[in-house]
Amino acid sequence: MRRLLKVLLVVLVGLLGYGVGLAQPHVLRPPLVPGQDAAGDPAETAKVVAGAPPGFEVYSGDDGCTLPLLAVGSVALGGLLSIGGVFTTWLEPVVGHTEHADPVLPIPVIMASTLVLVLLGAFLAWRQYAASTVPEVAPAGSALTRAARRDLYQDEVNDAVLVGPGAYLTRSLVYGDRQVVDGAVTGVAHVTVGIAERVRKLQNGYVRSYAATMLAGAVVLLVVVLVTRI
Amino acid sequence: MTEFPWLTALIVLPLVGAAVVWALPGAARRRAREVALGFALVEVGLLVAAFTQFDVAQAWRHQLLETRPWIPQLGVSYAVGVDGLGLLLIALSVLLVPLVLLAAWREQGDDHGRARHYAALILVTAAFMVAVFAARDVFFFYLLFEAMLIPVYFLIGSFGGAHRRYAAIKFLLFSLLGGLIMLVAVIALYFVGPGGSDGFLVSSLTGLDIDASTEKWLFVGFFIAFAIKAPMWPVHTWLPDAASAAKPATAVLLVGVLDKVGTYGMIRFCLQLFPEASAWATPVVITLAVISILYGAMLAIAQTDFMRLIAFTSVSHFGFIVLGIFAMTSVGGGGAALYMVNHGFSTAALFLIVGMLIYRNYGSQQIGDFGGWQRITPGVAGVFLVACLSALSLPGLSTFVSEFLVFVGTYQRYPVAALVALPAVVLASIYALWMYKRSMTGPRPDLGRFVPDLSLREKVVVAPLIIALLGLGFFPKLALDVIDPAVQQTLTHVDVEDVSAPQATSGSER
Numbered sequence: 001m002r003r004l005l006k007v008l009l010v011v012l013v014g015l016l017g018y019g020v021g022l023a024q025p026h027v028l029r030p031p032l033v034p035g036q037d038a039a040g041d042p043a044e045t046a047k048v049v050a051g052a053p054p055g056f057e058v059y060s061g062d063d064g065c066t067l068p069l070l071a072v073g074s075v076a077l078g079g080l081l082s083i084g085g086v087f088t089t090w091l092e093p094v095v096g097h098t099e100h101a102d103p104v105l106p107i108p109v110i111m112a113s114t115l116v117l118v119l120l121g122a123f124l125a126w127r128q129y130a131a132s133t134v135p136e137v138a139p140a141g142s143a144l145t146r147a148a149r150r151d152l153y154q155d156e157v158n159d160a161v162l163v164g165p166g167a168y169l170t171r172s173l174v175y176g177d178r179q180v181v182d183g184a185v186t187g188v189a190h191v192t193v194g195i196a197e198r199v200r201k202l203q204n205g206y207v208r209s210y211a212a213t214m215l216a217g218a219v220v221l222l223v224v225v226l227v228t229r230i
Numbered sequence: 231m232t233e234f235p236w237l238t239a240l241i242v243l244p245l246v247g248a249a250v251v252w253a254l255p256g257a258a259r260r261r262a263r264e265v266a267l268g269f270a271l272v273e274v275g276l277l278v279a280a281f282t283q284f285d286v287a288q289a290w291r292h293q294l295l296e297t298r299p300w301i302p303q304l305g306v307s308y309a310v311g312v313d314g315l316g317l318l319l320i321a322l323s324v325l326l327v328p329l330v331l332l333a334a335w336r337e338q339g340d341d342h343g344r345a346r347h348y349a350a351l352i353l354v355t356a357a358f359m360v361a362v363f364a365a366r367d368v369f370f371f372y373l374l375f376e377a378m379l380i381p382v383y384f385l386i387g388s389f390g391g392a393h394r395r396y397a398a399i400k401f402l403l404f405s406l407l408g409g410l411i412m413l414v415a416v417i418a419l420y421f422v423g424p425g426g427s428d429g430f431l432v433s434s435l436t437g438l439d440i441d442a443s444t445e446k447w448l449f450v451g452f453f454i455a456f457a458i459k460a461p462m463w464p465v466h467t468w469l470p471d472a473a474s475a476a477k478p479a480t481a482v483l484l485v486g487v488l489d490k491v492g493t494y495g496m497i498r499f500c501l502q503l504f505p506e507a508s509a510w511a512t513p514v515v516i517t518l519a520v521i522s523i524l525y526g527a528m529l530a531i532a533q534t535d536f537m538r539l540i541a542f543t544s545v546s547h548f549g550f551i552v553l554g555i556f557a558m559t560s561v562g563g564g565g566a567a568l569y570m571v572n573h574g575f576s577t578a579a580l581f582l583i584v585g586m587l588i589y590r591n592y593g594s595q596q597i598g599d600f601g602g603w604q605r606i607t608p609g610v611a612g613v614f615l616v617a618c619l620s621a622l623s624l625p626g627l628s629t630f631v632s633e634f635l636v637f638v639g640t641y642q643r644y645p646v647a648a649l650v651a652l653p654a655v656v657l658a659s660i661y662a663l664w665m666y667k668r669s670m671t672g673p674r675p676d677l678g679r680f681v682p683d684l685s686l687r688e689k690v691v692v693a694p695l696i697i698a699l700l701g702l703g704f705f706p707k708l709a710l711d712v713i714d715p716a717v718q719q720t721l722t723h724v725d726v727e728d729v730s731a732p733q734a735t736s737g738s739e740r
Contacts, residue, residue, distance in 0.1 A: 170532035182467040
């Protein structure tokens, strides 16, 4: 029963394409070919399949409301807009007016080939998914499939190229900021303290030392005065 | 003077308030915070009244002028006046003070003595902040530049958290070193100018014909002081230590207002008094600004302490401001000036909201001690998200407008600099969103105690900031109408071949 519903889904989507084509005979529009699988969104299905543990029922979708939604949303809309030919002009306030192109192929050919492709797609979908059994374990798939399951490795690439080196760079800069940039300042502070410690030793409290420095200072002053006067 | 001295009143009122708070008799000392808040709100009212006296159509002209001789022997006058930019910065300071007082309400707990001193020091800081943006005499500006360090030193050193004494001394020494170099330049400037008893007035010193090498030395003297204040790389290391040691309320005034004195000085003094030297120094300054932008952002990403992270984001944002100023285009200058105002609100929001988080987590400032807090305090998380988004300059918030204008204005003259600085937008997103992610998202932590969400007091603190961020984000015209004429007036002094001269007129027809 579920498989039948899936096939019906495909046909309905195809009917949307047909409905649109029917409402718009003078505009060349690409036929809406049904997707490769029955759920309508291959990427989502692939993700679910990839993440599904063994034995998980892949077909536990909400088919019950998907069909009505699709029916209301897309088929009904296509039908609604086909009333009175509104479909040709309803987007013109946004995209502007365009002249209709002449159809490349005759109209019946377009309609017939659309329907043929719809049926072909439905058949392919049925054969791929409805007719064969669902494997217990997700098949290994090709390299492309594996890459698709891992988002084309974009997380690994990002981590290797941006996140890892970026974290290393920012942490190195923090270290450099503290050691080098701030280090220059604290280095000056340490040197100042060191000089002060050494100069402090001149103040040893003995009167004889102070008398000696005063004598030395007086001698230097005398010499300078004599030299500059000469 | 037949008119009411608005600016003097704005300066004196917080000083009177501080004196009253300190002089409160014994029984009334429990109400010190209320008294201080009252004075702060009266100050806001006074500001609104002063605003009505300001002619916005002539925002390029200094208004509300008061000039009186003070020390004629030294050529010092008491001169105050504001143009559009000065008025907006004063408005920023005055509006933040009551919010800061409200936010710090519980910081000293039940110690009413300490709370009294804290409130009084905040009011003294407020007075100096208004005065420094209003000063029209170079010596008076220098005095205030140094004097405003004193209350902040005590605010950090006495009332701060871990390593407060180291941080306070470091902050003081860095700023005093800059001030010392600036003092030499200030004195030399007097002798270069016309001299006399009003020789220090900015109006007497504008448009002088100074010998080229002298002008360069004077410019360097002033610029070093302002670069340390701003702060710019490589003299920025005092800010993260000071911001992490200070209480969040103090950090708001420190980073949100006092650092603006540096960039305000660059516009008012470096560009206006030494235009040729400014043009000569521009390549070096632009390089340092771009380095500050990227360096601050990258270091912010790697921080584990909330307050240090916000401090480094400020280093990055001030790089943008300096970049916009020295691009010497009216768009860039207007963007930089607007950035000063917007950054004040954005940083205030960040610090105050982080303060609320820290208060709820036993004073821990480490981001790692939080996690999943949006499930515990959704209100705080919500406003924190808005603040983080303002830090990364999300369109719709005020900081986007100013950052965009800075980029456009810089690109007009220095496209390489603008392009090299552009990755900072991505880096800002990383540090802001990652900070939010690490602390707010994730599984609900098992704290074992009840943590209250935003109280009424905290909502009153945060609401004006969010309104300012959103309001100026959607209607930047409110601020730009006042700033742009002032910036353009300053740029007329700069004799640089204005590459954006045709765009200036189209830009002003916004």
